[in-house]
Amino acid sequence: MVSFLRHLTPSEQVSLLFVLVFGLLALASAAHLLVTLRDGDADEALSRRRQDERLLLRHSWAMAIVFWCAWVWGAGMAVVLFGLVSFFVLREFISASPTRRADHRSLVLAFFVVLPAQFALVWTRQADLFTVFIPVYVFIALPVVSALRDDPQRFLERNAKLQWGIMVCVYGLSHVPALWLLDFRGWTGQNEFLVFFLVAVVQTCMLVQHLASRGEVPSVAPAISRSFHWRGLALGLLAGAFVGALLSGLTPFKPLPAVAMALVACAAGSLGHLVMKAIKRDRGITHWGLEGRSVTGAGGLLDRVDALCFAAPVFFHSVRWNFG
Numbered sequence: 403m404v405s406f407l408r409h410l411t412p413s414e415q416v417s418l419l420f421v422l423v424f425g426l427l428a429l430a431s432a433a434h435l436l437v438t439l440r441d442g443d444a445d446e447a448l449s450r451r452r453q454d455e456r457l458l459l460r461h462s463w464a465m466a467i468v469f470w471c472a473w474v475w476g477a478g479m480a481v482v483l484f485g486l487v488s489f490f491v492l493r494e495f496i497s498a499s500p501t502r503r504a505d506h507r508s509l510v511l512a513f514f515v516v517l518p519a520q521f522a523l524v525w526t527r528q529a530d531l532f533t534v535f536i537p538v539y540v541f542i543a544l545p546v547v548s549a550l551r552d553d554p555q556r557f558l559e560r561n562a563k564l565q566w567g568i569m570v571c572v573y574g575l576s577h578v579p580a581l582w583l584l585d586f587r588g589w590t591g592q593n594e595f596l597v598f599f600l601v602a603v604v605q606t607c608m609l610v611q612h613l614a615s616r617g618e619v620p621s622v623a624p625a626i627s628r629s630f631h632w633r634g635l636a637l638g639l640l641a642g643a644f645v646g647a648l649l650s651g652l653t654p655f656k657p658l659p660a661v662a663m664a665l666v667a668c669a670a671g672s673l674g675h676l677v678m679k680a681i682k683r684d685r686g687i688t689h690w691g692l693e694g695r696s697v698t699g700a701g702g703l704l705d706r707v708d709a710l711c712f713a714a715p716v717f718f719h720s721v722r723w724n725f726g
Contacts, residue, residue, distance in 0.1 A: 427459070487707065504548060575714065599649050604668060604710055604713045606642050611638035642665065643668070
């Protein structure tokens with residue numbers, strides 16, 4: 403199988419992967435439709451579960467289409483698409499907490515200066531600058547802009563919320579299209595496989611963790627997440643590592659390094675997902691979108707990409723440090 407894939411051109415390999423992904427999504431959607439019809443008039447708990455599954459499938463289709471468009475239109479359009487996703491998830495994050503009039507300039511700076519500047523640095527391949535732009539320069543600039551508004555009430559909380567949102571929703575997510583910046587000796591023009599590798603292992607890990615959480619297993623942090631436990635995390639990491647090993651032939655990694663990179667990405671994504679749940683509990687919400695629908699119009703998108711926001715920068719820098 404690997405030998406067959408290696409004899410295909412890069413475009414044919416990516417096309418085959420998308421055929422496989424869309425085929426699996428079509429099968430999952432058909433199976434969900436049949437199960438829903440079989441349930442009929444189900445109780446409230448089962449209906450809510452089916453609604454969550456339907457929302458998960460819808461967002462999976464949306465993300466698959468986003469990645470397909472990014473591949474069809476090239477690296478430049480991938481930067482634009484992920485910039486739009488970043489804009490929507492940042493809106494969801496900020497909308498979870500009230501803001502004051504003094505924060506408006508900082509919000510305008512975040513959405514219309516910082517966000518496009520960060521993705522512009524990715525577009526222009528300024529790898530060294532894009533990794534420090536937000537954590538260094540923006541980290542200093544935003545509180546200064548807020549302080550000039552002369553409103554000290556809950557100053558630290560307001561600015562910490564905005565800085566944290568930018569770090570997760572803009573800085574973290576910008577590392578996904580940044581994978582196109584990496585160059586490997588003897589392996590060029592195929593960086594879309596790195597993006598596919600990252601998304602595949604992280605999403606597999608999160609799916610297995612979700613399925614493993616249905617049993618009666620004590621949670622590690624029940625006040626934050628009743629579904630987070632060591633067994634589920636271990637099963638998710640093993641599943642992500644297995645998928646990473648299967649996909650190693652399409653990446654610049656050999657099987658063992660591919661497993662190591664998959665474990666790094668999955669661990670960062672899983673723990674980041676737990677952190678985002680803690681933030682939701684602090685804000686008094688269960689989803690970034692109310693009943694599966696976001697007040698920002700993005701449809702709870704942050705619930706689907708929060709693990710990727712944490713996994714992407716860790717994966718990017720791990721690959722960059724270990725493979726030059």
